Amino acid sequence: MRWRKSTYSSGGDGDTCVEIAALPTRVAIRDSKAPTRATLSFPTPAFTALVDHLKAGDPAPPLG
Known part of the structure; x- marks a missing residue:
C-alpha cells in the first residue's frame, strides 16, 4: 500500500497525524505514530462522505 x-x-517530524492509503474499493487509515499496528478501512464512498462533512465544518455524524 x-x-x-x-x-x-503537525509536530517536528510530522508524526502526529493519520495516514491514508487508497485501495481499489476502500480507503485504509492508520496512526502515523504506530504504522505497524492495525489499520482501519472504509468503503470509499463512506470515507469521502465523512471528509466532505468535516470540510463543511459540520460536527461529526452520529455513529450507528
Missing part, C-alpha cells in the same frame, strides 16, 4: 500523510500533519 502507498501511504500518505495529511497536509495538516
Whole structure:
C-alpha cells in the first residue's frame, strides 16, 4: 500500500497525524505514530462522505 500523510500533519517530524492509503474499493487509515499496528478501512464512498462533512465544518455524524 502507498501511504500518505495529511497536509495538516503537525509536530517536528510530522508524526502526529493519520495516514491514508487508497485501495481499489476502500480507503485504509492508520496512526502515523504506530504504522505497524492495525489499520482501519472504509468503503470509499463512506470515507469521502465523512471528509466532505468535516470540510463543511459540520460536527461529526452520529455513529450507528
